[in-house]
Amino acid sequence: xxxxxxxxxxxxxxxxxxxxxxxxxxxxxxxxxxxxxxxxxxxxxxxxxxxxxxxxxxxxxxxxxxxxxxxxxxxxxxxxxxxxxxxxxxxxxxxxxxxxxxxxxxxxxxxxxxxxxxxxxxxxxxxxxxxxxxxxxxxxxxxxxxxxxxxxxxxxxxxxxxxxxxxxxxxxxxxxxxxxxxxxxxxxxxxxxxxxxxxxxxxxxxxxxxxxxxxxxxxxxxxxxxxxxxxxxxxxxxxxxxxxxxxxxxxxxxxxxxxxxxxxxxxxxxxxxxxxxxxxxxxxxxxxxxxxxxxxxxxxxxxxxxxxxxxxxxxxxxxxxxxxxxxxxxxxxxxxxxxxxxxxxxxxxxxxxxxxxxxxxxxxxx
Numbered sequence: 209x210x211x212x213x214x215x216x217x218x219x220x221x222x223x224x225x226x227x228x229x230x231x232x233x234x235x236x237x238x239x240x241x242x243x244x245x246x247x248x249x250x251x252x253x254x255x256x257x258x259x260x261x262x263x264x265x266x267x268x269x270x271x272x273x274x275x276x277x278x279x280x281x282x283x284x285x286x287x288x289x290x291x292x293x294x295x296x297x298x299x300x301x302x303x304x305x306x307x308x309x310x311x312x313x314x315x316x317x318x319x320x321x322x323x324x325x326x327x328x329x330x331x332x333x334x335x336x337x338x339x340x341x342x343x344x345x346x347x348x349x350x351x352x353x354x355x356x357x358x359x360x361x362x363x364x365x366x367x368x369x370x371x372x373x374x375x376x377x378x379x380x381x382x383x384x385x386x387x388x389x390x391x392x393x394x395x396x397x398x399x400x401x402x403x404x405x406x407x408x409x410x411x412x413x414x415x416x417x418x419x420x421x422x423x424x425x426x427x428x429x430x431x432x433x434x435x436x437x438x439x440x441x442x443x444x445x446x447x448x449x450x451x452x453x454x455x456x457x458x459x460x461x462x463x464x465x466x467x468x469x470x471x472x473x474x475x476x477x478x479x480x481x482x483x484x485x486x487x488x489x490x491x492x493x494x495x496x497x498x499x500x501x502x503x504x505x506x507x508x509x510x511x512x513x514x515x516x517x518x519x520x521x522x523x524x525x526x527x528x529x530x531x532x533x534x535x536x537x538x539x540x541x542x543x544x545x546x547x548x549x550x551x552x553x554x555x556x557x558x559x560x561x562x563x564x565x566x567x568x569x570x571x572x573x574x
């Protein structure tokens with residue numbers, strides 16, 4: 209096989225393919241990126257067995273064929289070369305890479321392309337939603353996913369169809385992130401699924417903000433198409449918790465604050481927060497909100513910011529990361545926080561309220 213192409217174009221595609229790969233072992237086929245040159249098109253594939261990536265790019269094919277190349281070093285080579293045309297050639301199990309206008313040549317060993325895993329074929333029944341909406345759904349939920357492998361059923365984002373909307377939920381048992389997106393047109397019914405964060409984070413980083421994204425769901429897999437990219441992932445097999453039971457009802461108390469004021473205060477106070485508990489105290493009154501760290505041998509931090517609140521003063525203890533992260537991903541100027549009692553969950557929503565919210569469980573005050 210032999211082809212030429214622009215280095216910058218190939219670098220972009222190989223960088224995405226390399227994000228999928230977990231193994232750094234040069235002798236493992238899972239460390240290699242699959243390349244197939246056919247009819248002036250380069251097919252690029254990579255996998256970690258659970259997540260698969262495929263795309264097509266225009267190249268000048270001088271000799272059709274396929275090869276695999278060690279992704280880590282191939283990406284390093286492309287990063288080292290200046291912009292311009294490069295030539296890629298496979299000779300038996302050796303890969304030659306050279307820029308057309310520079311006297312430098314790289315040679316990499318290869319693994320036979322027939323050893324590369326076969327990819328599953330997607331179901332033809334895709335549904336489409338605006339890519340901007342889908343990225344917002346990921347942004348508002350994926351950060352709340354649990355990393356506790358003993359609770360693997362919370363290691364992904366839950367997704368279900370519900371009355372003309374797609375619902376996505378992330379939780380680690382101490383907080384919950386919820387968003388609903390109305391979908392136009394017919395969407396095939398599917399049971400609730402749990403999507404691993406890896407494929408969602410790739411979409412978040414690599415998809416643009418224009419156009420549509422296509423999604424297909426089978427019993428064990430999800431397929432996502434945008435632009436020239438096709439991603440697929442094995443779904444997490446497990447019973448997701450009943451998130452509806454966690455969503456508070458009848459929260460009659462609330463206060464509003466400026467989002468950036470809260471973020472800035474949390475950043476300063478967190479300098480002296482005990483990193484094991486991460487506990488901060490919110491003191492809410494009609495005079496404002498105080499944010500304070502626990503008293504420790506190192507010292508304490510305390511800051512007050514304005515708020516709009518009517519009611520009896522109350523103190524709520526929270527993990528500062530759990531309150532900080534929703535504030536970071538929201539874009540609205542103001543945020544409203546609902547609560548009922550100091551020892552019950554709070555609900556964080558943007559102002560004006562939209563199609564998402566965040567629930568945070570409090571910590572013990574003492």
